[in-house]
Amino acid sequence: MCGIVGAVSQRNIVPILIEGLKRLEYRGYDSCGVAVHRDGGLQRARSTSRVAELDAQVAADQVTGHTGVAHTRWATHGAPVVHNAHPHFSHGVGADAYTARPGRIALVHNGIIENHEELREELRGKGYVFASQTDTEVIAHLVDHLYDGDLFDAVKRATLQLKGAYAIAVFCRDEPHRVVGAREGSPLVLGVGTREGAGENFLASDAMALAGVTDQIVYLEEGDVVDLQLGKFWIESRGGSGSGGTGQPQGERYARVERPVRTVLAHTGAAELGPYRHYMQKEIFEQPRAISDTLEGVEGISPELFGDGAYSVFKEVEQVLILACGTSYYAGSTAKYWLESIAKIPTSVEIASEYRYRDTVPHPKTLVVTISQSGETADTLAALKHARSLGMPHTLTICNVATSAMVRECKLAYITRAGVEIGVASTKAFTTQLAGLFLLTLALGQVRGHVSEAQEAEHLKAMRHLPVALQSVLALEPQVIAWAEEFARKENALFLGRGLHYPIALEGALKLKEISYIHAEAYPAGELKHGPLALVTAEMPVVTVAPNDTLLEKLKSNLQEVKARGGQLFVFADGDTRIESEPGIHVIRMPEHYGALSPILHVVPLQLLAYHTACARGTDVDKPRNLAKSVTVE
Structure with missing residues (x-):
């Protein structure tokens, strides 16, 4: 969600910004x-199209400079139109007071400023002119108002007045070769330049933006402000006591800090499509390798x-609390079945954005588990901090990014190694999360005495066979494509599952709605008679996950309820379920039954169904409308 790139250099940095x-x-x-800073002033190009169009515009307008910032915006305050696009310029007051003059501050911002309306009115009263509806423009004017020849000082003073979450990158017309960044609640990294003689340094919201430019990365912490100049940088962090200078409230000041420089390989090759039509398709087919990794x-x-000291934590905890959003929440919902049936430990799963806004009953012997692909999900990070504030210190994350805020915030972690996931609709991140959660289940079960050595060996054997089993499932793609052609003509779909596979039905419905824009919802199959059956007609495809488990016979009865009402059933069935294709029932046979790990296999054809339906409808598969990959605002 939103992206920032900034740079100071002795070369033209526009190609670097665009590539980022x-x-x-x-x-x-x-x-x-x-x-960019150019000829003693500010030059800007903005677009509501793709970055490729911006690149063409930059070339046509001959935008060049040695200092600058760039941004991709996901709209929150104000519509996605050019005047709301970043970077924003300040429009301050002139020497004759209350006369608008061209701006001297250029700024980009990720996050949400909660007190923007209050600040907007205050700045309007001082003569500032607003050209957008964004909360970001408020920051640009505030920095301008506080500027007195030192951009670093102005940004520090401005951040003390901001409430909410932000990562910002700022430069000033009056200070060439200087960019200042700050973060609170949104990720921001510093890239230390390695090019001989260039003296360059970089800012980005994601180290991946700097791939091929530098692999020397500093992860900024909460409250950090960083000053980038040619050949040098320094970081100050909010804290301590006393006055921090003019305009700073008592009790808050900035102090110089050191942050480690890490070598980070950003996996540039992972962004290549290869023979695939979309990144989502590529990532679906990468799942055998991702699980193996x-x-x-x-x-x-x-x-x-899961980390040093995990044994003592696992021995002490008496229950599990899982916090997550979206697809990660469905991974957690699946894990609840495993944790309670195999590890015999009470487990609750909470939507992170809801958890911290309701009264709960905390228990100090709870293992708080967060799940996040990016490790920067704002709601999940906030829920984690809330859980800790309630007196639950035992924390663990299942995450795909080893250097993320989530990993740094939690005492224990399991890194899933799914690799970079480009498609907004998560696929390989989900299945690798499930693999990590199953390992957690076995580890807790082992410590609690509910998983024997023989059971452990059996489960591990099944896990090691998963890549081969997934290849067999992916071979079903031609059959799924045939179904997708029919789904593409529908506007609604119902997904059914029972027990362990109900969360998989939820995930299947989410995938379909995310990328094809077909309204889809999922229910436990046993709930049909309690409402959803009213929706069933010949125009409502009903997708059913049908593994050969203890609930199979109950599920078959539910299928008959749909068939009797003229519904069209599309069933992903294990080979030995004895569910056959007939009028009104379409069956794709899964290669094998996989017991407790069956959800990892059954979700794959649901991913393929969503993908090929979206392709048939001509939607933007990798970048569905209104959605973002990494949700770094509340």
Whole structure:
């Protein structure tokens, strides 16, 4: 969600800024822009199209400079139109007071400023002119108002007046070769330049934006402000006591801090499509390898798979609380069945955005588990901090990004190694999350005495066979394509599952609605008679996940309820379920029954169904409307 790139250098940095935006396109956006310091002034280009169009515009307008910032915006405050696109310029007051003059501040921003209306009115009273409906423009004017020849000082003073979440990158017309960044609640990294003699330094919201430019990365912490100049940088962080200077409230000041420089390989090759039509298709077919990578090095089940000290934590905890959003929430919902049936530990799963806004009953012996692909999901991070504030110190994350805020915030972690996931609709991140959660189940079950050595060996054998089993499922793609042609003509769909596979039905419905824009919802199959059956007609396809488990006979009865009302059933059935194709029932046979790990196999054809339906409808599969890959605002 939104992307930032900034740079100071002795060379033209516009190609670097544009390439950085292209690397961040996967996060989702609806406008983009770039601004540079040029000939003693500010130059800018903005677009509500793709970065490729911005690139053409930049070339046509001959936008060049040695200092600048760029941005991809996912609209929150104000429609996705050019005047709301970033970068924003300040429009301050002149020497004769209350006379608008061209701006001297250029700024980009990720996040949401909660007190923007209050600040807007105050700045209007001082003569500032607003050209957009965004909360971001407020920050640009505020920095301008506080500027007195030192941009670093002005940004520090401005941040003390901001309430909400932000990552910002700012430069000033009056200070060439200087960019200042700050973060609170939204990710921001510093890239240390490695090009001989260039003296360049970079800012980005994601290290991937700097791939091919530098691999020397500093992860900024909450409250950090960073000053980038040619050949040098320094960081100050909010904290301590006393006055921090003019305009700073008592009790808050900034102090110089050191942050480690890490070598980060951003996997540039992962962004290549290869023979695939879309990134989502590529990532669906990468799942056998992703699962294999996630399980690499797992020779046996041990709590230490999740970090030092995990054994003592697992021994102490009496229940599990899972916090997540979207697809990750459905992974957690699946894991609840595993944790309670195999590890015998009470488990609750909470939507992160809801959890911190309701009264709960905390228990100090709870293992708080967060799940996030990016590790930067704002709602999940906030829910984690809320859980800790309630007196639950035992924290663990299942995450795909080892350097993310989520991993840094949690005491224990399992990194899923899915690799970079470009498509907004998550696929390989989901199945690798399930693999990590199953390992967690076995580790907790082992410590609690509910998983024997023989059971552990059996489960591990099944997990190691998953890549082969997934290849067999992917071979079903031609049959799924045939179904997708029919689904593409529908506007509604119903998904059914029972027990362990109900969350998989939820995930299947989510995938279909995300990328094909078909309204889809999922229900436990046993709930049909309690309402959803009223929706069943010949025009309502009903997708059913039908593994050969203890609930199969109950599920068959539910299928008959649909068939009797003229509904069209599309069933993904295990080979030995004895569910046959007939008028009104369409069956795709899964290669094999996979017991407790069956959800990892059954979700794959649902991903393929959503993908090929979207292709048939001609939607933007990798960048569905209104959605973002990494949701870094509340």
